[in-house]
Amino acid sequence: MSVKAYSYARFSSKAQAEGDSLRRQLKAAFDWADKHGLQLDTRHRDLGVSAYTGAHRVKGALASFIRSVEDGEITRGSYLLVDSMDRLSRESETEVLHLLLTLTRNGIKVVNLAENHVLDEKAEFTDYIRVLIHASRSNAESVEKGRKVGLKRAENKRLAREEGKVWSASGPGWLEAIVTGTKPNRHIEWKVIKERKQVVQMMFDFAEAGLGTVAITQRLNDEGYKSFRYDRPWQQTVVLDMLRNRAVIGEYQPKFATSGSNSYNRPNDGDPISGYYPEIIKPEQFHRVQAIIGARKPKQGRSAGSKVFNNLFIGLGSCHECGGTVGIHVVKAKAEGRAEYQALRCINSARNAIGSTNVNNVCTNRTRYSYRKLEASILAHVGSYKIPNSKSGRNRESDLADAIAMRDDLAKKVENLLDLVEDGNRGMVARYNERVTQLEAQEAEVAKLKIAVEQTTYQVPLDTRRKALAGLIERLNTVEGAALYQLRASVALALKGVVDQIRFHKDGNVDVIQAGGGRAYRFKDGDFIATANLLPDLEIEADDIGVRLRAGLTSHDPEGEERLKRVIAAE
Numbered sequence: 001m002s003v004k005a006y007s008y009a010r011f012s013s014k015a016q017a018e019g020d021s022l023r024r025q026l027k028a029a030f031d032w033a034d035k036h037g038l039q040l041d042t043r044h045r046d047l048g049v050s051a052y053t054g055a056h057r058v059k060g061a062l063a064s065f066i067r068s069v070e071d072g073e074i075t076r077g078s079y080l081l082v083d084s085m086d087r088l089s090r091e092s093e094t095e096v097l098h099l100l101l102t103l104t105r106n107g108i109k110v111v112n113l114a115e116n117h118v119l120d121e122k123a124e125f126t127d128y129i130r131v132l133i134h135a136s137r138s139n140a141e142s143v144e145k146g147r148k149v150g151l152k153r154a155e156n157k158r159l160a161r162e163e164g165k166v167w168s169a170s171g172p173g174w175l176e177a178i179v180t181g182t183k184p185n186r187h188i189e190w191k192v193i194k195e196r197k198q199v200v201q202m203m204f205d206f207a208e209a210g211l212g213t214v215a216i217t218q219r220l221n222d223e224g225y226k227s228f229r230y231d232r233p234w235q236q237t238v239v240l241d242m243l244r245n246r247a248v249i250g251e252y253q254p255k256f257a258t259s260g261s262n263s264y265n266r267p268n269d270g271d272p273i274s275g276y277y278p279e280i281i282k283p284e285q286f287h288r289v290q291a292i293i294g295a296r297k298p299k300q301g302r303s304a305g306s307k308v309f310n311n312l313f314i315g316l317g318s319c320h321e322c323g324g325t326v327g328i329h330v331v332k333a334k335a336e337g338r339a340e341y342q343a344l345r346c347i348n349s350a351r352n353a354i355g356s357t358n359v360n361n362v363c364t365n366r367t368r369y370s371y372r373k374l375e376a377s378i379l380a381h382v383g384s385y386k387i388p389n390s391k392s393g394r395n396r397e398s399d400l401a402d403a404i405a406m407r408d409d410l411a412k413k414v415e416n417l418l419d420l421v422e423d424g425n426r427g428m429v430a431r432y433n434e435r436v437t438q439l440e441a442q443e444a445e446v447a448k449l450k451i452a453v454e455q456t457t458y459q460v461p462l463d464t465r466r467k468a469l470a471g472l473i474e475r476l477n478t479v480e481g482a483a484l485y486q487l488r489a490s491v492a493l494a495l496k497g498v499v500d501q502i503r504f505h506k507d508g509n510v511d512v513i514q515a516g517g518g519r520a521y522r523f524k525d526g527d528f529i530a531t532a533n534l535l536p537d538l539e540i541e542a543d544d545i546g547v548r549l550r551a552g553l554t555s556h557d558p559e560g561e562e563r564l565k566r567v568i569a570a571e
Contacts, residue, residue, distance in 0.1 A: 002039070002075065003038070003075055003077045003078050003079075004038060004039050004040070004041055004074075004075070004078050004079070005029070005032070005033045005036070005038040005039065005040045005041070005078070005079040005080075005081055005111075006040075006041045006043075006044060006065065006074070006078060006079065006080050006081065007025070007026060007029035007033075007040060007041070007042045007044065007081045007082075008044045008045075008046075008061070008062060008065065008080060008081065008082050008087065008088065009022055009025040009026060009029075009042070009044070009045045009046075009047075009083070009087070010025075010045070010046040010047070010049060010051060010056060010061075010062075010087045010088075011047060011048065012048070012049065012050045012051070012052075022045070022047065024083070025083040025087070026042055028081075028083055028113045028114075029042065029081045029083075029113065032081055032111065032113055033081070038079065040081075043061075044061040044062065044064065044065050045061055046060040046061045046062060050090075051086065051087065051088065051089050051090040051091070052090040052091065052139070052142040054089075054091050054095065057089065057091075057095075057099060062088070065080070066102060066103070069102075069103065069106045069108055070102075070106060074108070075107075076106065076107025076108075077107055077109070078107070078108055078109070079108070079109045079110075079111055080103060080108050080109070080110050080111065081111045081113055082110070082111065082112060082113065083113055083114060084112060084113070084114040084115075085112055085131060085134055085135060085138070086138050088110070089135065090135075090138045090139055090141075090142045091135075091139060092135075092139055093132045093135050093136050093139065096131070096132060096135040096139075097128065097132060100119060100128070100131065104119060104120055104121045104123065105121060107121060108120075112131075117130075119131065156168075157254045157269065157270075160252070160254070160273050160276060161270075161273055164275060164276070166188040166189065166190065166276065167188070168188075169188055171190060171247075171277065172245065172247045172248075172277065173196060173227075173228030173229060174192065174193050174196035174197050174199075174200055174228065174248075174280060175190045175191065175192060175193065175277060175278065176190070176191045176192075176193055177189075177190060177191075178190070178191050190277060190278050192278050192280060196228055197280045199220070199225050200242060200248060200280060200281065201280070201281065202220070202225075203216055203220075203239060203242055203243060204243065204248075204281055204285055204286070204289055206219060206486075207243055207289045207292060207293070208285060208288055208289055208292065208493075209486055209489060209490045209493070210292075210486075210489035210490040210491070210492055210493030210494070211486065211489050212489075213236050213239045213240045213243070214236050215485075215489070216239050217234045217235065217236045217239050220234045220239070221233045221234055240293075243289055243293060244290070244293065246272060246286075247277050248279075248280050248281040248286060249279055249281055249282075249283045249286050250274060250275050250276060250277045250278060250279040251272040251273065251274055251276065251277070252272060252273045252276035252277060253268055253272045253273075254268070254269040254270060254273065255268060255269055290451065292493065309484075309485050309488035309489050309492065310328055310330065310342065310371075311327065311328040311344075311371070311492075312375060312379075312488060312491055312492045312495060313326075313328075313344070313375075313492070313495070313502055314492055315496065316495065316496065316499055316501055316502045317344060317501075317502045317504060318501060318502070318503060318504070319346040319348065319349070319363060319365050319504055320365070320503050320504060320505040320506065321346070321363050321364060321365040321505075321506055322346065322348050322349075322362070322363035322365065324346055324347055324348035324349075324363060325346075325347045325348075326344050326345065326346055326347070326369075326502075326504045327344070327345070327347050328342055328343070328344055328371055329342070329343050329344070329345050329350070329368075330342050331343070342370075342371035342372055343368040343369060343370060343371055344368070344369040344370075344371050344374065344504065345366075345367070345368050345369070346363050346365045346366075346367075346504065348362070348363035349363040349364070349365050349366050364506070365504070365505075365506045367504070367505075367506055367507075367508055369504060369508070369510060370525070370526055372526075373525065373526025374510060374523060374526055376526065377523055377526045377527060377528055378502075378512060378523065379473050379476075379491075380528075381521060381528055382469060382470075382473075382495070382498060382499065382512075399449055400446070400449040400450060403442065403445050403446045403449050404446055406442055407439065407442040407443060407445075407446050410435060410438055410439040410442055411439060413435050414432065414435045414436055414439050417431055417432040417435055469491065469494040469495065469497070469498055472487065472490055472491045472494055473491060475487060476488070476491065497515065498514060498515050499512055499513070499514060499515060500513045500514060500515050501513050508524050508525065509522055509523070509524050509529075510522070510523045510524065511523075519531060519532065519533055520532045
């Protein structure tokens, strides 16, 4: 492989892409390569990447060049051309020295085009001193610039919190920033893009109706709606991010600008700022959708190509024998004129039948339950379920108050320990770090409980859910096609609001446990058999029983199962 020259071009701000920086850097490299009769490779470019954070050296184009050098893909004696040493790095002198030695020890000749200075493996000590003096000055300039930018950002965030001032024209895709004036007297207002707001509203309406993100994505694409960025078809992950984005209810979450991080993984800088953006989704609907998303299991729902919402019991059915998922199995009709057969079965048992070697999936429940009979029978009864009012909202508010008090107590302890550390008590460093870790964990717990309280605040009462479900069921035979799919998705979602779980027994019995866990309804062969009031016998509050039943009513807990059998038998 022949010796070549490789240019490395970089600038920090994406705004510089509009200017002349890249052209000037490449022209200087071409002129030098032509003068020395070398072939020039111009592929290595980090555009809009800072040399102060070192990101380009770790995962950028420069990192790719270094790997190629170390792997021998770039021949010893080759040249690396940079417009100035600032392009290569603005990190500390130590990092710059390490970078240069990595290159020169592998036979690369680093050329500073601005000074026509070449640094190679035969360079003198004074050559490195010359470069490091320049590096020290560049790093100091970057540090001071970063300090000033940090102070300005902090002031902008303060004004946003205290005065509602919009400080950046960058916002969500359904808003347009109207900018008047220039800095420092620039004024920014948000204008809602009506057509895009309607698309976001459709997403939330579909989600609240029971459609999963895959089905919502397909629906949007089928109807010709394009994503807000690059005018491309919607992707499932983008739809999910949109449904979780609190900017739709007007909130803006400031972030810390940490070294080497992007906007997705930067830590939060304080609490969200309410009212920063125009509200386009009602908070009540937003929190209901968050509860739906949070309750949905990974990969649960219909595939993108599904045209029929077959199983209304997705996420509810579980096997009494092994606790595994009970899913639907559709057997296509072999003879003309015969209907397909739909049966519910334990997924673990089905795996055993095809030779699964996973001992954790062993299940002896081979019973098949007629889906159509069971669906008709459960839907006929579920509208009349008597559902108790939940007290979980008050419990969560109490839990949140306790968590906040604990967080504030930890914060005071951290402040006290910090004073000791700053006063020179080095023995308190480990204790301080331990308390900081505890405080961070408690902050996360407070955030989680806040979300739970918000969702409970906007939660539809159980009896209202039951009545809504009954209304949906009445309409099932009046629609078809896409409307039937969406209606059945809505019924499946509404079922989760009034049914805690459905237990499938080996003997063919099926127990439907209502939300709150207060009552159980038993079916067999599609027929209703009995009902049981569980609360007096189990002596568990309605708010807690649903969780206990999920964990306890399997064959691995004979005592819990016997209690349920005894209650049903007594009824």
